[in-house]
Amino acid sequence: MAIFKLTINGQQKQVDVDPATPMLWVLRDNLDLVGTKFGCGIAQCGACTIHVNGAATRSCQLPVSAVGDNKITTIEGLSENGDHPVQQAWLQHDVPQCGYCQAGQIMTASALLAANPKPTDEEIESAMNGNICRCGTYVRIKAAVKTASNL
Amino acid sequence: MTLIRTKFGRRSFLKTSAAAGGGLMIGFSWLTRCSPVSEPLVAVPNEWFKINGYIKIGDTGLVTIFNPNPEIGQNVMTSMPMIVAEELDVAWDHVVVEQGMLDEDAFKNPQFAGGSLSIMLGWDALRMAGATGRRMLLEAAAKEWGVKVEDLTASNGIIKEIKGTRTIGYGEIASKAVGIEVPEEIALKEPKDYKLLGTAQKNVEGPKIVTGKPLFGIDFKKEGMLLAMIEHPPAFGMKVKDFNVEEIKAMDGVRDAFIIDTTIPEPAWSDVNAFNNLIAIVGDSTWQLMKAKKALKANWETVTEPENTAMHVQRLKDTLKNGEVGGSRKDGDTEAAFASAAKVIERTYTSPFLAHATMEPMNFYASVTADGAELAGPTQTPKALEDSVAKLLGMPAEKITVQMTRIGGGFGRRLYVHFGLEAAAISKKMGAPIKMIYTREDDMTQGTYRPAYRSTYKAGLDENNNLIAFSVRGAGLPEGPVFPNRFPAGSVENYTAESIGSTTNISTGAWRAPRSHFTAGAEQSFLDEVAELAGKDPIDFRLELFDKAIASPVGEKYEYDAERYAGVLKMVKEKANWGVETPGVFRGVAAYFCHNSYVAQVMDVVMEKNQPKVKKVWCAVDCGILINKEGAVNIIQGGVVDGIGHALYSELAFENGASVHKNFNTYQLIRHSQAPEEIEVFFVENEISPTGLGEPGLPPAIGALASALYKATGKRYYHTPFSTADQTPEKIEVM
Numbered sequence: 001m002a003i004f005k006l007t008i009n010g011q012q013k014q015v016d017v018d019p020a021t022p023m024l025w026v027l028r029d030n031l032d033l034v035g036t037k038f039g040c041g042i043a044q045c046g047a048c049t050i051h052v053n054g055a056a057t058r059s060c061q062l063p064v065s066a067v068g069d070n071k072i073t074t075i076e077g078l079s080e081n082g083d084h085p086v087q088q089a090w091l092q093h094d095v096p097q098c099g100y101c102q103a104g105q106i107m108t109a110s111a112l113l114a115a116n117p118k119p120t121d122e123e124i125e126s127a128m129n130g131n132i133c134r135c136g137t138y139v140r141i142k143a144a145v146k147t148a149s150n151l
Numbered sequence: 152m153t154l155i156r157t158k159f160g161r162r163s164f165l166k167t168s169a170a171a172g173g174g175l176m177i178g179f180s181w182l183t184r185c186s187p188v189s190e191p192l193v194a195v196p197n198e199w200f201k202i203n204g205y206i207k208i209g210d211t212g213l214v215t216i217f218n219p220n221p222e223i224g225q226n227v228m229t230s231m232p233m234i235v236a237e238e239l240d241v242a243w244d245h246v247v248v249e250q251g252m253l254d255e256d257a258f259k260n261p262q263f264a265g266g267s268l269s270i271m272l273g274w275d276a277l278r279m280a281g282a283t284g285r286r287m288l289l290e291a292a293a294k295e296w297g298v299k300v301e302d303l304t305a306s307n308g309i310i311k312e313i314k315g316t317r318t319i320g321y322g323e324i325a326s327k328a329v330g331i332e333v334p335e336e337i338a339l340k341e342p343k344d345y346k347l348l349g350t351a352q353k354n355v356e357g358p359k360i361v362t363g364k365p366l367f368g369i370d371f372k373k374e375g376m377l378l379a380m381i382e383h384p385p386a387f388g389m390k391v392k393d394f395n396v397e398e399i400k401a402m403d404g405v406r407d408a409f410i411i412d413t414t415i416p417e418p419a420w421s422d423v424n425a426f427n428n429l430i431a432i433v434g435d436s437t438w439q440l441m442k443a444k445k446a447l448k449a450n451w452e453t454v455t456e457p458e459n460t461a462m463h464v465q466r467l468k469d470t471l472k473n474g475e476v477g478g479s480r481k482d483g484d485t486e487a488a489f490a491s492a493a494k495v496i497e498r499t500y501t502s503p504f505l506a507h508a509t510m511e512p513m514n515f516y517a518s519v520t521a522d523g524a525e526l527a528g529p530t531q532t533p534k535a536l537e538d539s540v541a542k543l544l545g546m547p548a549e550k551i552t553v554q555m556t557r558i559g560g561g562f563g564r565r566l567y568v569h570f571g572l573e574a575a576a577i578s579k580k581m582g583a584p585i586k587m588i589y590t591r592e593d594d595m596t597q598g599t600y601r602p603a604y605r606s607t608y609k610a611g612l613d614e615n616n617n618l619i620a621f622s623v624r625g626a627g628l629p630e631g632p633v634f635p636n637r638f639p640a641g642s643v644e645n646y647t648a649e650s651i652g653s654t655t656n657i658s659t660g661a662w663r664a665p666r667s668h669f670t671a672g673a674e675q676s677f678l679d680e681v682a683e684l685a686g687k688d689p690i691d692f693r694l695e696l697f698d699k700a701i702a703s704p705v706g707e708k709y710e711y712d713a714e715r716y717a718g719v720l721k722m723v724k725e726k727a728n729w730g731v732e733t734p735g736v737f738r739g740v741a742a743y744f745c746h747n748s749y750v751a752q753v754m755d756v757v758m759e760k761n762q763p764k765v766k767k768v769w770c771a772v773d774c775g776i777l778i779n780k781e782g783a784v785n786i787i788q789g790g791v792v793d794g795i796g797h798a799l800y801s802e803l804a805f806e807n808g809a810s811v812h813k814n815f816n817t818y819q820l821i822r823h824s825q826a827p828e829e830i831e832v833f834f835v836e837n838e839i840s841p842t843g844l845g846e847p848g849l850p851p852a853i854g855a856l857a858s859a860l861y862k863a864t865g866k867r868y869y870h871t872p873f874s875t876a877d878q879t880p881e882k883i884e885v886m
Binding site: 129 | 366557791
């Protein structure tokens with residue numbers, strides 16, 4: 001066990017955990033930030049996507065010991081009032097079915113748009129391909145990403 | 152006006168509501184879970200008044216409607232309360248929805264998510280709850296003003312005097328409506344008068360989902376709760392003997408480790424091949440438990456022969472040849488008709504075992520004490536789970552509560568109750584509240600799989616290319632896939648259908664549109680090939696058969712309404728502009744009836760970089776009265792994507808009694824770039840009682856895809872997954 005100081009959603013946090021613990025479980029078990037979801041544990045489904053300094057990152061593969069001073073953003077901290085353009089677009093298109101994968105989808109989409117505000121269809125598909133939606137809301141997700149790119 | 156008898160036990164309906172706190176202030180815990188963007192338009196009430204099991208009304212006019220059924224993404228949390236709100240006649244933006252607890256007495260409705268049945272089975276109870284609530288408010292207002300109920304009318308949450316000027320809001324009169332007895336019969340609205348039903352309303356939990364609020368079972372947390380994980384045997388046919396218990400218990404963060412036994416008498420929603428003996432590890436953090444699982448050294452004993460895919464393929468072939476026929480049907484003389492036919496075609500179709508692969512792995516919370524048990528988590532069958540836990544604990548069901556959380560995918564997987572039993576067994580042993588979660592590998596190797604199937608179809612055409620004989624013989628591990636009385640039964644003079652079950656020690660279960668997914672794909676692909684052999688347009692060929700079933704049905708019965716079936720085909724034909732050819736675009740069509748709804752689809756495939764890609768899908772749906780258009784379109788779109796994905800990519804193969812596919816690195820699910828670009832959904836408008844949509848959108852997608860792929864590649868597709876399976880026809884007989 002070791003103590004780690006983390007910057008999460010603009011706040012300083014401190015946890016005492018096994019250094020190998022993936023950020024996914026630090027967020028979920030230690031910090032009560034459960035919006036970030038566990039799907040596969042091997043970076044194949046994207047449900048656990050967070051931002052590390054703004055870049056979409058699979059938190060199931062990011063040991064807490066590797067975080068250092070890098071700034072972490074989770075779905076809970078994406079916007080103060082739940083009104084990030086991607087969140088607004090998701091509501092406008094009524095994207096979710098079960099909703100479980102959507103936090104990861106939103107985190108990947110928001111990182112894409114921050115880096116590339118007007119992505120082409122192919123760029124959207126390529127960026128989003130690592131995020132599985134078992135309910136099959138892909139058509140709506142793509143439409144929502146396009147809408148968000150115009151907000 | 153439709154009169155409905157308040158037949159669910161009017162007395163008990165009221166008794167329950169009174170007992171649940173008539174006139175008492177009910178807590179408003181929903182406030183803490185309300186995200187800023189979903190702030191209701193109505194002020195937060197100071198007091199709530201419980202009208203019945205579904206409705207409580209606040210003094211400001213805000214109405215809470217409880218959703219009775221588990222929400223697995225099929226939209227019941229929005230659509231079921233919409234039905235109550237319609238009959239209560241309250242503005243939808245004055246409504247907040249809460250998930251109800253398991254209490255079938257209060258809801259007068261089976262609290263169950265399966266078989267696309269929620270809307271169909273709940274239709275009367277939901278309407279009655281709204282209509283009786285409205286009536287109670289009217290009675291209270293009439294008493295208040297000293298007038299007759301008939302002198303009043305209610306709309307959008309406001310009661311008015313028909314010939315006077317007085318008005319009163321639901322919130323102002325709610326306190327006096329509590330406990331008012333409702334008449335024997337109650338008037339319901341006519342469909343033409345619906346204001347809310349049929350409109351497009353957004354998912355009531357959308358704002359919480361997009362902001363990451365704790366909604367799912369895996370998010371559930373209580374003070375003093377420990378975490379738990381399980382390890383089941385590495386293969387079907389194996390059982391745990393012992394393990395390095397002391398070593399595991401000595402690991403950091405591990406509180407205890409032991410073997411649990413979840414065997415109960417007369418189990419319900421439990422597969423015979425399910426693992427009942429598991430290793431449980433309890434501790435403080437998920438990561439430490441995962442490390443402990445990796446350090447497990449267990450001895451397993453082999454109880455039954457380990458199976459593999461080669462055995463399964465052979466067993467299906469043998470079963471199809473020699474197996475004992477279960478369900479069957481026989482009209483006319485198929486053998487004689489085949490012998491006299493001008494053309495005969497025979498084709499065999501297969502599909503492998505599949506995993507449900509819900510994105511939220513199995514999990515459940517349990518807190519078992521000597522006095523009772525609290526359970527919470529994702530279940531499609533809360534009542535069966537409660538009853539099963541009661542048996543396991545030797546405790547009356549009344550002492551057990553089940554809280555339904557939002558469910559990160561069901562698809563049939565969470566009809567089974569083992570995870571609830573496992574959580575309860577672990578909590579009992581620990582004497583502490585625990586939340587048990589599976590890893591993805593635990594989840595994908597536990598079983599409850601979609602069975603593997605093999606069916607042979609045969610058709611005979613006369614010299615005028617009329618279908619004079621049709622036979623299907625299908626086998627499955629363990630259940631046969633054939634529905635003997637479904638289409639084309641009733642439309643062919645000489646018809647036989649035989650469904651044959653077999654045995655396996657692989658654990659299987661219901662998977663979205665059980666048997667229908669495979670049978671629709673096989674039958675609809677086959678009909679496309681038969682139509683081609685007959686030189687007929689595939690839609691016209693099917694419509695001819697429906698005409699026959701309508702005009703002079705063959706046999707005593709058939710399980711579909713031929714006019715509605717033909718109706719969706721005609722609708723999709725028109726919407727997709729069928730018959731107009733676009734260069735480079737390859738079209739397929741299919742239609743299927745299952746789970747009480749009719750769906751026809753036209754699918755356009757294009758070739759991109761030498762790979763087929765679904766460009767656009769048109770869907771025509773007949774599910775009777777439409778409840779929530781937004782949710783309905785979404786779930787049909789999802790069914791189409793699900794059907795395409797599993798037909799193209801997914802497969803579980805077995806070696807040494809275990810699935811070789813254990814996670815998403817090898818078990819392939821459809822991804823963004825493989826999904827259709829556009830899916831348009833159209834609904835037949837009628838006033839038939841509504842039926843469900845969770846499953847019916849999926850089965851026709853497989854047939855439509857196979858037919859479109861044939862046009863695109865010149866190759867027929869008989870075996871899923873289409874992208875990797877060898878498609879060489881096993882037997883061709885064209886005379």
